Amino acid sequence: MEQGSARERTRPTYASVASATTPASVRVPEQSCGEQARGAEMYGDQARTDQACREQARGEHTHSEPPGPRAAVQRHSVRGQVLDALRAALVDGRLVPGQVYSAPALGARFGVSATPVREAMQQLAVEGAVEVVPNRGFRVSQRSPRERAELTEVRALIEVPVILRLARTVPSARWCALRPLADATVTAAAVGDRASYAESDRAFHGAVLALCGNEQLVMVADDLHRRSQWPPGNNPVTRRADLLADAAEHTALLDALIAQDLTAVQSLVREHFTGAES
Template identity: 65%
Template sequence: MKQGAQGSAGVGVPGYAAGVARVPAQVRAADVAGSERGRAAVGGGVRGEHTHSEVPIPRPVVQRASVRGQILDALRTALVAGELQPGEVYSAPALGERFGVSATPVREAMQQLALEGAVEVVPNRGFRVVERGARELAELGEVRALIEVPVILRLARSVAVERWAELRPLAEGTVRAASSGCRAAYAEADLAFHRGVLGLSGNLQLVQVAEDLHRRSQWSLGGGAGVVRGDLVADAAEHAALLDALIARDLDVVRVLVGEHFAGA
């Protein structure tokens, strides 16, 4: 594993080997070219013409959003995988160099992660990955249970069996990801399964709140410290068992399984 770039505080970026989480070349170019095209568009018109009555052409933002989105996904993966260590400070320029983009989309992605509670701003230095202890992790699991368990039990009584059966690929996806032993891959598969279950409620606000809590719980694991492949496999097996009980409409088993699942979250 190659040593990462140095941040403004002299902190390396571990785990960033060549080619890892890099942004496609055409998108990196758009990060620069897009801004120049935008400035030209805003200037608008031929020199000497009056354009006051014309509708201004907005600066293009599609490419910038694409870069920021890719960087945000890469940073989230790095947080779960432990490549960004709790307590360490990372600078946007150093991460941008490693990703092959400018510091701006990295800084924008980091600001989003700060809103989500994954990092905190360190003035004139960069962003520190938030450290969380076992107590906060337990509290997050409790809050998740308070929100998700009643919803799942309600849905167990009202959702058609066919709708539950449609979630089978998501449950199987968690099993495959767990078998790989990749903490980051499992985190995304796990998130997709819970999103699919709660999505049956039709409450988008509920799904968004639950997803935010879910991500915080993943990051609290300190990049998977203490989590072994067997833990992931056991957690994934609970998904499959829960789905079987939901399809069978065995509410007693559903109640037990959701309680145990979140107790171990």
């Protein structure tokens, strides 16, 4: 009996938790038994009055404990995984432009409930990849060749000047550190894995631009890059050939940056943005 009482005496009160996490100027004072009782009596609940006094005598508080972060983290993780899967399906053509997909049907495909699918689809709608169809689901957006060309032009306006400036200021050793990222694009292209290529392609471009130190620029460029990666081309052979050519340009550009060959860098970086697949 004394052992149980000792455990109860060591429990932190609401005031002690507040003191540890709240600035001194706004600390929450511990309520007395009478104050808690008066608060309970305002609602005409004598049982709450008695419970308040008993809990303070044991060093407890009447507030319910806040929920732990585990459920929120798991839900966010599921939503993120579904979002990644949907993006991959957009890139490799499994989600067909113009087709309408319902959240429950996609949830059944991924083995999850409709809620994380719906949340992921809402994010894709913000990115312009899908559009909401009331009472039906989400239609995969159709992007014209002109729209893709416009995206590529905007990307070039942002990335080309930055890369040319970095070519004059970044030492060779820092460019050498990006070799694994360039090699990853070659590996994905060699097997024709368009979804993996899309991720490695954006990773390479993002790492290059990150050397400028402008986080906002990197985020804007990444968003434009993602939008330009879908829908895929119709001919699988042509698509694989385009990926191989694009990956080869990454390698050649990195070689020129390491060698600090500014003329070659200028030619390669401009050429890299002439195709819709870059």
